[in-house]
Amino acid sequence: MPPLLKILFMRLGLGVLTLLLVSVVVFAATQALPGDAAKAILGKDSADTERYEALRKQLRLDRPLVEQYASWLGGVVRGDLGKSLVGAGANVTDLIGKRVVNSAILVLFAALVSIPISILLGSLSAIWRDSKFDNVVNIANLSLASLPEFVIGIIMVLVFATAVFKWLPSVSNVNSLMPLSGQMTLFVLPVITLALAVVPYVSRMLRASTVEVLESEYVMMARLKGVSEPRVLWHHALPNAIVPTIQVIAINIAWLAGGIVTVEYLFTFPGVGAGLVDAVANRDMPVVQALVLLMAAIYVLLNLMADIVTILISPRLRTGLR
Amino acid sequence: MSGARSDIVLTVEDLRVVLDPSGIEIDDGVSFVIHEGEVLGLVGESASGKTTAATSLLAYQRRGAKMAGGRIEIAGTDILSLSRPELRKVRGGLISYVPQDASASLNPALRIGDQLMEILNEHSFGSSHAERQARLVEMMDEVLLPSDRAFMRRYPHQLSGGQQQRVVIAMAMANRPKIIVLDEPTTALDVTTQAHVLETVRHLTSSYGVSALYVTHDLAVVSCLVDRIAIMYAGRLVEIGPRADLFTGAYHPYTRRLLAAIPDIHAVRPPRGIPGSAPRPGSRVAGCAFTPRCDCRIDKCATEFPPYTGPDADHQVCCWRWEEVGQGLPVIEGEELVFPTTRAEEPCRTVDTVVVDVREVTAFYQRKEVLHEVTTTLCEHRCLALVGESGSGKTTLARCIAGLHQFKIEGAIEFNGKTLARETRGRTSAERQAIQYIFQSPYSSLNPRKTIRQLLAQPIDIFFDLDRDGTEERMVRVLEQVALDTSLLSRYPEQLSGGERQRVAIARALVAEPSVLICDEVTSWLDVSVQAAIIELLVHLQSETGVSMLFVTHNLALIRSIAQEVAVMQDGRIVEHGVVDAVLDDPQAEYTRLLLGDTPTIPADCRI
Numbered sequence: 061m062p063p064l065l066k067i068l069f070m071r072l073g074l075g076v077l078t079l080l081l082v083s084v085v086v087f088a089a090t091q092a093l094p095g096d097a098a099k100a101i102l103g104k105d106s107a108d109t110e111r112y113e114a115l116r117k118q119l120r121l122d123r124p125l126v127e128q129y130a131s132w133l134g135g136v137v138r139g140d141l142g143k144s145l146v147g148a149g150a151n152v153t154d155l156i157g158k159r160v161v162n163s164a165i166l167v168l169f170a171a172l173v174s175i176p177i178s179i180l181l182g183s184l185s186a187i188w189r190d191s192k193f194d195n196v197v198n199i200a201n202l203s204l205a206s207l208p209e210f211v212i213g214i215i216m217v218l219v220f221a222t223a224v225f226k227w228l229p230s231v232s233n234v235n236s237l238m239p240l241s242g243q244m245t246l247f248v249l250p251v252i253t254l255a256l257a258v259v260p261y262v263s264r265m266l267r268a269s270t271v272e273v274l275e276s277e278y279v280m281m282a283r284l285k286g287v288s289e290p291r292v293l294w295h296h297a298l299p300n301a302i303v304p305t306i307q308v309i310a311i312n313i314a315w316l317a318g319g320i321v322t323v324e325y326l327f328t329f330p331g332v333g334a335g336l337v338d339a340v341a342n343r344d345m346p347v348v349q350a351l352v353l354l355m356a357a358i359y360v361l362l363n364l365m366a367d368i369v370t371i372l373i374s375p376r377l378r379t380g381l382r
Numbered sequence: 383m384s385g386a387r388s389d390i391v392l393t394v395e396d397l398r399v400v401l402d403p404s405g406i407e408i409d410d411g412v413s414f415v416i417h418e419g420e421v422l423g424l425v426g427e428s429a430s431g432k433t434t435a436a437t438s439l440l441a442y443q444r445r446g447a448k449m450a451g452g453r454i455e456i457a458g459t460d461i462l463s464l465s466r467p468e469l470r471k472v473r474g475g476l477i478s479y480v481p482q483d484a485s486a487s488l489n490p491a492l493r494i495g496d497q498l499m500e501i502l503n504e505h506s507f508g509s510s511h512a513e514r515q516a517r518l519v520e521m522m523d524e525v526l527l528p529s530d531r532a533f534m535r536r537y538p539h540q541l542s543g544g545q546q547q548r549v550v551i552a553m554a555m556a557n558r559p560k561i562i563v564l565d566e567p568t569t570a571l572d573v574t575t576q577a578h579v580l581e582t583v584r585h586l587t588s589s590y591g592v593s594a595l596y597v598t599h600d601l602a603v604v605s606c607l608v609d610r611i612a613i614m615y616a617g618r619l620v621e622i623g624p625r626a627d628l629f630t631g632a633y634h635p636y637t638r639r640l641l642a643a644i645p646d647i648h649a650v651r652p653p654r655g656i657p658g659s660a661p662r663p664g665s666r667v668a669g670c671a672f673t674p675r676c677d678c679r680i681d682k683c684a685t686e687f688p689p690y691t692g693p694d695a696d697h698q699v700c701c702w703r704w705e706e707v708g709q710g711l712p713v714i715e716g717e718e719l720v721f722p723t724t725r726a727e728e729p730c731r732t733v734d735t736v737v738v739d740v741r742e743v744t745a746f747y748q749r750k751e752v753l754h755e756v757t758t759t760l761c762e763h764r765c766l767a768l769v770g771e772s773g774s775g776k777t778t779l780a781r782c783i784a785g786l787h788q789f790k791i792e793g794a795i796e797f798n799g800k801t802l803a804r805e806t807r808g809r810t811s812a813e814r815q816a817i818q819y820i821f822q823s824p825y826s827s828l829n830p831r832k833t834i835r836q837l838l839a840q841p842i843d844i845f846f847d848l849d850r851d852g853t854e855e856r857m858v859r860v861l862e863q864v865a866l867d868t869s870l871l872s873r874y875p876e877q878l879s880g881g882e883r884q885r886v887a888i889a890r891a892l893v894a895e896p897s898v899l900i901c902d903e904v905t906s907w908l909d910v911s912v913q914a915a916i917i918e919l920l921v922h923l924q925s926e927t928g929v930s931m932l933f934v935t936h937n938l939a940l941i942r943s944i945a946q947e948v949a950v951m952q953d954g955r956i957v958e959h960g961v962v963d964a965v966l967d968d969p970q971a972e973y974t975r976l977l978l979g980d981t982p983t984i985p986a987d988c989r990i
Contacts, residue, residue: 276486277483277486277487278487278488278489281479281487281488281550283442284442284474285473285474285478285501285504286471286473286474286475287470288504296492299492300489373491374490375539376490379540
């Protein structure tokens, strides 16, 4: 087996183990909350002990915890995330499916916008170190990084949707039944808000590593060889500077997947984030469990991808595998 | 300062480079010419501004430095007036650069072949890709490296140090430049590899008529390579002349002291260090900057910088007393040094008490055997030199004795008749105190966050029960022993020069009052002038304290000055073992002869 595949499988195994631990924590956390599913479904009617007990039996809440966990986990493995406790009791899988797609599109757009901008800003401020451009980018980055993303979102809404200009919708109620192309304007503000939250971290990290690489002897050597400045940057400096940034990018995309909660809620965007907020409010435990597990899986997967990419783009690590 | 020859390739006139924005001079009024096919050696200590002058020839300055004046002309082109695109054509075309550290100068993310091809592509060598491909093969032949696809697809880290340096030299030769700037290209290499690289440079310059500027701190390295030598001190050229003239009749006290600092493998005299260190930009005095370190200074030296003068146009010097120096005015005060007085005629064990006994030691690095049944002894009041190239196992053996080896060891190491545990934590406090280790790099062996006082107090706290005054008193005493001022106690390592740092490292070992001192390549990071001073110090300390010393080095020329016995190591084995004079004068092992042949030295008729 090629060494890279070996690492991949080993890390996947570790990832599954991590998820298993997360599932235990998630399950335990939902158990620790006051009340249970039966109470949540019945609401005020839970005072009726007979109905409450019957429902508990029906939901198998009377079984030992370990058995409950095992049957829930069994369901997760089979793709059956259980039934929602709210309303007609729809399948969790159906319920969150659309939201996952919506959020995936949002994250994808945010990543596609923020990563190239970060690379551009980071490398340019490294080249023009201590220039006006660098200072402006630096101050902007620091201010953005110090604001929570929902504050940025509110400012965006004030400026572009309500108080100053009325160019864009302030509510992004994407309808999954309509074609995506007709609803692009709904994505603009959430995407910008998310991008503004990610760019400072990635671009500052890239600036730091590019500055270091530009001071290196191999960059000096490239210049003394007569290599053109753009080639020095793109060919000699960036491939080395990007390596430590890969991990930061991965963590930020993972954060996008989990951290969009407040942003989605702000724009009432029908994604996993808003879904999670609703589910927590409704004590809809199967949905909460499913969404948290999903977010954990995305973290694990993105970190794994970052490690693999790091190995692939650094020759020393790649050839070290042989 | 040039001869009347017309074939001048490079002219440097009144070059001035300053720190930006402070305006402090790094290079001040440097002028020289290089003729066609000529190799000029630019020699000076750290901080003399020689590397800055060298990169200036390519109109390049490191961040924080800028050109403040002067003119540089290569083959009729005024380098400093070129536009960026024109300059690009000149760099790597007309003039090329070979850096000090090839391993750091090759891009770790790019294949060797791509990096070599790049310089041909960027300068549009030839007219077709096929022509460039052919040139690439030719280039690799010139530096005796393979040019097959497999080699071209390698990354820098997959080459040895010598191969990396050859790749960089091939790159510099790619577009058949008029002149190459070589910036200490062999300093990081073993003597054998260094000899190969020097041979390659010699061959290339003579067969293709390329001129070169060879920058170094070691006159011995360039003694059989260069045609002329320029000596640089504190940003100025202090002497320039034909090689033979400089070796046999230098006019500047500094040049003579640099020569005196070179360890001579023929053993005419022990090397003499230059006290102090070359002043950094900003701390240079008025007048001649060498004045504070010069033993022939007169009042005028401190106030007025001497003009260029000399016996003829080819040999120029800046010194008020150059004529006297040329006639034999002694440049070193004080009595002549002699080689270690307790010169042993007989090997250890025959007359002296054995302190460290290494018996059939086999050591592993991870699972690989790196030392094979090594047996040697270190006797009381003696110094044993352990010589070999990198990878020979000499440092591994030293670390085994010190208890720093982390992997399996077989066999026994005895100290005063008792077997030592493998690791320091298994050894008694007395054993740890008795064996002290001085590391190779004074730049990384001293904790940058501790003051010299804290660094020296630590071993005292660990091994001795001394009160505050007692500790302070011992620190002061040891600093005097290593010739450092006590005012350094409150400084941080960063504020000291390389030589001073190594003295602090020696002092740190000495405060523990060891009976065995292990010196692991302690001079390899230092200038030749500082190296000689450190050797002087170690010799003096050994005779004064009677400590037994294990001196690990790759430089055979050094050992006569310090050791009574030598063990030559190759591939984890001791291939020759004996009294220093016997081994150096009549080497038995083929490998020892090879090392001796590759060790750079100064001409036998050199006059100090």
